[in-house]
Amino acid sequence: MAYEEHPIRETPPKPSELKTMLKAYHGELKKLFNTSGGDYREQKLGLKLPTMSDQDAIALLAENGNLVKRPFVLGEGVALVGFSEAIWQNKIHRITR
Numbered sequence: 001m002a003y004e005e006h007p008i009r010e011t012p013p014k015p016s017e018l019k020t021m022l023k024a025y026h027g028e029l030k031k032l033f034n035t036s037g038g039d040y041r042e043q044k045l046g047l048k049l050p051t052m053s054d055q056d057a058i059a060l061l062a063e064n065g066n067l068v069k070r071p072f073v074l075g076e077g078v079a080l081v082g083f084s085e086a087i088w089q090n091k092i093h094r095i096t097r
Helices: 015-024 037-040 045-051 054-063 087-094
Strands: 070-073 078-081
Touching: 015 054, 015 070, 037 045, 045 087, 070 087
Parallel strands: none
Antiparallel strands: 070 078
16 A cells, blocks of 8 residues: 655645545544644643634644644545554555455
């Protein structure tokens, strides 16, 4: 399986990629955020995120790669953010069969 690696902090996902990932996670914005990161805490996003529009949250993520939960893998048949060994093994097994 071919892939392209991007340094997410320097080159955050595009808004279109973030929208696709958001849809894959059933609109759960918090799933896309690195909630344990310093930038998240400094900006008090834990308090702001519940009232933030999807558009504003996506714009914030697209301009600050530190806010994006990693790893962030998006491609044909795969949309994964964050790491859970069981979920990744299941998904990789399904797409490599």
